[in-house]
Amino acid sequence: MQQVRNNYIDGAWRPAEHCSESYNPSDTSELIGRYAIAGTADVRDAVEAARKAFADWKETSPQQRFDILDRAADKIAGRTQDLATLLSREEGKTLPEAAAEVTKAAHTFKYFAGEAVRLAGSSLRSVRKAVDVDVRREAVGVVGLITPWNFPFSIPAWKSAPALAYGNCVILKPSELTNAIAWELASILHDAGIPRGVFQMLMGGGDVGAALVSNRDVDAVSFTGSGAVGAMIAAQVVGRGAKLQLELGGKNPLVVADDADLDKAVDAAVRGAFYSTGQRCTASSRIIVDATVHDGFVERLVERTARLRVGHALDSASDIGPLVSAAQLQRVSRYAEAAPSDGARHAFGGRVLAAPANGYYFEPAIFLDGTMHQNINREEVFGPIVSVFKASDFEDAVRLANATEFGLSAGIFTSSHAKARAFIRASNSGMVMVNLPTVGSDYHVPFGGRGASAYGPKEMGLGAIEFFTQTKTAYIAD
Ligand code: NAD
Numbered sequence: 001m002q003q004v005r006n007n008y009i010d011g012a013w014r015p016a017e018h019c020s021e022s023y024n025p026s027d028t029s030e031l032i033g034r035y036a037i038a039g040t041a042d043v044r045d046a047v048e049a050a051r052k053a054f055a056d057w058k059e060t061s062p063q064q065r066f067d068i069l070d071r072a073a074d075k076i077a078g079r080t081q082d083l084a085t086l087l088s089r090e091e092g093k094t095l096p097e098a099a100a101e102v103t104k105a106a107h108t109f110k111y112f113a114g115e116a117v118r119l120a121g122s123s124l125r126s127v128r129k130a131v132d133v134d135v136r137r138e139a140v141g142v143v144g145l146i147t148p149w150n151f152p153f154s155i156p157a158w159k160s161a162p163a164l165a166y167g168n169c170v171i172l173k174p175s176e177l178t179n180a181i182a183w184e185l186a187s188i189l190h191d192a193g194i195p196r197g198v199f200q201m202l203m204g205g206g207d208v209g210a211a212l213v214s215n216r217d218v219d220a221v222s223f224t225g226s227g228a229v230g231a232m233i234a235a236q237v238v239g240r241g242a243k244l245q246l247e248l249g250g251k252n253p254l255v256v257a258d259d260a261d262l263d264k265a266v267d268a269a270v271r272g273a274f275y276s277t278g279q280r281c282t283a284s285s286r287i288i289v290d291a292t293v294h295d296g297f298v299e300r301l302v303e304r305t306a307r308l309r310v311g312h313a314l315d316s317a318s319d320i321g322p323l324v325s326a327a328q329l330q331r332v333s334r335y336a337e338a339a340p341s342d343g344a345r346h347a348f349g350g351r352v353l354a355a356p357a358n359g360y361y362f363e364p365a366i367f368l369d370g371t372m373h374q375n376i377n378r379e380e381v382f383g384p385i386v387s388v389f390k391a392s393d394f395e396d397a398v399r400l401a402n403a404t405e406f407g408l409s410a411g412i413f414t415s416s417h418a419k420a421r422a423f424i425r426a427s428n429s430g431m432v433m434v435n436l437p438t439v440g441s442d443y444h445v446p447f448g449g450r451g452a453s454a455y456g457p458k459e460m461g462l463g464a465i466e467f468f469t470q471t472k473t474a475y476i477a478d
Contacts, residue, residue, distance in 0.1 A: 004034045005179065007042055007203055008186040010049035011196030016042065020203075022179060025092040025322045026312040027357040032090050035179040038202035043171075043211040046200040050142040050169035051217050053197025058139045058167040060195075065116040065165055071192040073109035076102060076157075083153065083184060088313040090180045091152055092321040092360070093276050095314055105157035105185075108443045112161035112464075119166060119465070132476045137469040139167030140243060141219030144212045146233070148225045149324055150279045150382075152178030156185050158443065159222050160199065162464035168220075169198050173212050175225075176205045177324055213237055220244070222459075222467065224281075227380075227452060234455065245467045246455035247281070247448055249380035250408030252438045253401035254284040255423065257394060258292045260413035264435065266300045268413065269386070272437035274308060274364040277320050278384035279328075281453075282409040282431070284438045286370060286377055288389045288397045298368065298388055302348045305364050311356050322360040323383060329360040332383030335376050336365050342374040344387060372403045380406070394419060402428045408449035409438040430454060 006013040016036035024030040038046075076083065084098035093101070121136040145159040156172055163170050174182030186201035202208055206229070213221050213236050220243035223233050230246040237244045254272060256265045272284035289297045313321035323329045329352065336350035350365030362384060370377055370389035377387050391397035401410055401423075411433035412423040420434045430449040431441065441447050441460075448458035457466035 002031060002034050004036055005183045006036045007038050008190065008199070008201040009042060009046045010200065011190070014042065020176065020179070022090060022177065024089045024359070025324050026089070026314065026359045029358060030089070033180045035183070035203045037204040038208045040211055042202055043208060043215065046171045046202055047142060047212070047215045047217045049197035050171055050200060053195060054139070054141055054169045057169055057195065057198045060167070062117040062119070065167070066113045068192050068194055069109050069113035069116065069161060069165060072188050073106045073113060075188045075192060076109060077106040080106070083181070085314065086184065087153055087181045088321070090178055091149060092313050092324050094318050094321050095316070097276055098313075101151060101154045104443060105154045108154065108157045109161045111443050112165040115162065115465075116165035119469070121471075126475060130477055134474040134476065136472045136474065137166070137465065138472055140468060140470050141168060142217060143168045143170055143220040143222065143468065144215075144218045145170060145172045146209045146212070146221065146223045146225065147172070147174050147182075149175035149177040150276070150281070152181045153185065155224050156182055158460055159224075160185070160189075162460075162468050163222075164194070164199065166465070166468045168468055170200065171212060171218070172199070172201045173209045174201070174203065176203065179203045210236075216240060218242060220467070223247070230455070243467065244456050245459065247459060248453050249382070249406060250281045250283070250449060250453050251286060251377065251380060251404045251406040252282055252284050252409045252429070253286045253288055253404075253411070254438055255391075255397045255401055255410075255412040256287065256289040256293065256297055257397065257412060257414035257416065257419050258290040259415045259419070260293065261415065262293060262297055262300060265413035266297065266304050268411065268437040269301060270304050270308070272411070272439050273386040274305065274320055274384040275439075277323055277362070278364070279324060279382055280439050282439045282441070283382075284386065284411065285381060286387055286389060286400070288391050288400045290394070290397060291390050291392055294388075294390045298347065301388070302366060305348055305366060308364060310353060310361055310363060312359070315356070320364065320384065323362055324360070326360060328383065329362060332362055332381060332385065335381045335383070336385055339367050339374065339376050339385075342376070343369060343371065344374050344376060345369045347388075350385070372400070378404070394422075398423060398426045402426070405452040406449065407451035408453040409433065411436060411438040430458065
């Protein structure tokens with residue numbers, strides 16, 4: 001019997017009345033672990049501990065915060081292989097993808113260790129004589145971080161690292177599907193010397209998240225997940241005047257212009273749409289191809305997709321692992337089944353696969369004749385299904401790219417500098433990629449979307465300073 005992993009509250013591992021189990025989506029006969037589920041009292045105690053710790057933590061020296069975050073980064077980097085293996089076993093992404101995620105988390109902690117020292121305000125002259133003005137940046141207070149399962153290590157890292165660097169106290173509520181890897185993050189921060197109450201981690205489902213965001217002592221909430229849950233959280237948090245940051249879904253377009261390098265465009269489409277089993281908020285789900293190159297592009301896309309190997313996440317021969325859960329497999333296959341009745345022409349894939357083991361395997365799918373009336377193009381599928389649109393010219397391609405309420409990431413393949421610049425200017429997305437897949441981002445620049453894809457300041461880079469600090473303007477005279 002595996003030992004139960006407990007919640008982390010006020011510097012200690014606390015058992016709970018109830019626990020849950022998780023199984024490997026590549027092979028559901030393998031138990032990953034058993035986890036304590038936080039109760040209402042745990043949520044209350046975690047918030048109280050954070051509130052109590054905040055008074056000291058916001059006054060710690062930048063050097064002390066640097067040291068803790070830097071140590072956490074080293075511990076993560078030193079355990080890349082074992083953390084990546086656990087992540088693969090729990091979430092189902094392939095080992096190279098999991099290792100890249102762990103490395104990004106280590107880099108994020110390193111970067112924000114430095115940011116703790118670099119945090120700057122500004123000093124100005126007042127419009128009045130002999131008065132100076134200081135605009136300072138201070139911590140916000142107690143922050144609740146609610147995260148999804150698809151980047152179960154890097155998203156908790158990229159929310160926690162800046163929150164702690166700027167002097168906030170944290171309560172992390174990870175996805176109930178990925179407790180194992182979140183537990184490791186809490187354990188690493190504990191070992192790195194995080195003071196009591198400064199960081200807590202509560203496991204459980206939506207009810208634990210709901211209890212956290214409705215607690216009036218939580219000053220700010222940063223959420224990454226679905227639009228439906230984001231809307232429920234917004235109703236709670238905005239009403240009571242707390243700060244809110246939402247990173248939600250996408251319906252990301254990749255435009256292939258008439259002058260694109262087709263081999264590179266196909267490679268980016270396959271990576272963006274199907275790798276990580278399509279379970280990325282920035283995944284390319286709508287490929288918009290100029291009519292003059294459409295048929296050649298589709299031929300290569302189908303040929304390349306047919307060569308992808310779907311398999312066990314830990315098998316080095318696998319390009320794509322399973323979907324994360326039975327519910328996700330059911331949801332994605334329903335979209336594939338319904339697409340033809342919506343006018344989408346089936347070109348490849350879309351079957352539930354029985355091999356290589358008892359897991360949630362799904363064959364990547366390509367549909368043609370895309371229109372914005374089809375459900376697979378209006379709603380976020382969050383799986384390896386792509387829809388190809390035929391654009392009559394460049395203007396039509398830009399129009400189609402923007403014809404969605406979402407606005408997370410958008411890409412274009414073109415050899416024309418003018419088209420690339422025009423696309424960057426016209427795009428309604430928060431991130432634009434030129435001759436690159438729609439997925440993939442750096443940790444030192446803002447990450448996030450527009451429209452239905454986001455709310456509040458962006459994450460990472462300058463966005464993180466905006467969200468995890470508040471300004472105070474001091475007027476000073478002799
Ligand atoms: P989800 O919305 O179902 O769950 C996200 C988190 O919210 C989980 O921890 C869950 O337990 C919690 N939760 C559920 N109900 C809650 C409630 N009522 N109150 C508070 N918390 C609650 O999302 P998911 O299925 O875990 O993740 C997939 C979604 O995340 C997709 O829509 C994807 O696009 C999005 N995502 C967005 C980004 C981004 O940066 N824009 C990145 C990754 C994933």
